[in-house]
Amino acid sequence: MTNPKLQLTSEQRALVGTVRELARDKFQGRAMDYLDGTFPMQNMKDLADIGVLGMSIPEQYGGSDMSVFDTALVIEEVSKVCYVTAMALMGEVGVQVRVISNFAPESMKQDILPKVCTGEALLAVCMTEPHAGTDVPNYKTNTTIKGDRAVVNGVKTLISRADEAEWFVVFSRIDNQPGRDGIGCVLVNRHTPGFEVTARYHTMGGENLAEIRFENCEVPVENVILREGGFKKLLSAFNTQRCLNPSVSLGLAEGAFEAAIKYVRERTIFGKTVGQFQGIRWKLAEMYRDIEAGRSLLYRACLTANPFPNPHEAAIAKMFVNEMAIRVTSEALQVHGGYGFTDEYPVSRFYRGVRYGTLGGGATETLKDLVGKKLMEDFDPVDGFLSQGTF
Structure with a gap:
């Protein structure tokens, strides 16, 4: 019997259809324009015009307060045609905006969130440091409270969007408190004295990343939206990213798969279309199987959000979909033959973009260790694991 929770509502189908039409009509033709690091500002304006940039924002601030599942569906559709735009979109509907919506003071919500809805203000999250990525408890960035x-x-x-974002959600130690309990969060505006972009890196996926230095950046104390002990809240919000990151991977895998189907139906060799060869059909069957398995895990994880996804469901979905998408895009490129290695076919873009997934939002190795620990803790030596699809 089909699980009714995994059937899209008429509203969700309409949303997906609107985004799919926009992506195919406009984003697809512009995708090559953003491979040099150019930010897809026009695409973001188009998404703002149909209300997508406000989908994670509560209605009282101009948004539509949609679910993590709805957000993942939209990112999936955009990713089918343009990785760079999907990553830019994730910054406006992901962990940054949800941290502000859930933890910022009312005055900051009223100031920032309506501007995010219209595309007037972009957001960025600052977590990784030169010496520590996943190792959050060893972050050295510090915020010192001095009165007000x-x-x-x-x-x-x-850091993504370092040259475009207006507000930066910075994971920071508070008053030099050690360990994970000392981690909180502060909002910094890019125009704050002492804020500087000190290095830029162009990625194989096309987008730019950057290094940011905060040197005696003085902000109102209200900008410290989470103080000591905020780490658990930040990590809960970050589990949203562990659903949205794989939604990019899923969309890229689907885009590559669809491109492969089109190619093997049209390309002929030895008097037959490439798709008539059994070896190719087996590849297609395995690609489709893997995409559908990944979709089931990801959608299930998204549906646990209240307001943030279950950390273990999200971890499993992320590590599977990220790795699945690498396999699928690689096979899609393979069935294109030499043409797949050129920029003339979109499959090469999908292949380059998908490599990001296992690196961002929690490395695959870290998540496997997280899940493994949970399995060891929850295993019942008598009953084992009941077949309920949960941990």
Whole structure:
């Protein structure tokens, strides 16, 4: 019997259809324009015009307050045609905006969130440091509270939208408190004295990343939206990213798969279309199987969000979909033959973009260790694991 929870509502189908039409009509033709690091500002404006940039924002601030599942569906559709735009979109509907929506003071919500809805203000999250990525408890960036002011010092690296974002959600130690319990969060505006982009890196997927230095950046104390002990709240919000990151991977895999189907139906060799060869049909069958398995895991994880996804469901979905998408895009490129290695066919873009998935939002190795620990803790030596699809 089909699980009714995994059937899209008429509203969700309409949303997906609208985004799919926009992506195919406009984003697909522009995708090559963004491979040099150019930010897809026009695409973001188009998404704002149909209300997508406000989909994760509560209605009282101009948004539509849609679910993590709805957000993943939209990112999946955009990813089918343009990785760079999908990544830019994830920054406006993902962990940054959800941290602000759930933890920022009312005055900041009223100031920032309506501007995000219209595309007037872009957001970025600053987590990774030159010496620590997944190792959040060893972050060195520190915010010192001085009365009604707070002073931020430190370096963050591999940051998306550093040249375009207006507000930065910075994971920071508070008053030099050690360990994970000392981690909180501060909002920094790019125009704050002491804020500087100090290095830029162009990625194989096409987008630019950057290093940011905070040198005696003084902000109002209200900008410290989570103080000591905020780590658990931040990590809960970050589980949203562990659903949205694989939604990019899923969309890229689907885009590559669809491109492969079209190619093998049209390309002929030895008097037959490539798709008539059994070896190719087997590849297609395995690609489709893997995509559908990944879709089931990801959608299930998204549906656990209240307001943030279950961490273990999200971890399993992410590590499977990320790795699945690498296999699928690689096979899609393979069936294109030499043409797949050129920029004339979109499959090469999908292949390059999908490699990001296992690196961002929690490395695959870290998530496997997380899931493994949970399995060891929850295993019942008598009953084992009941077949309920949960941990």
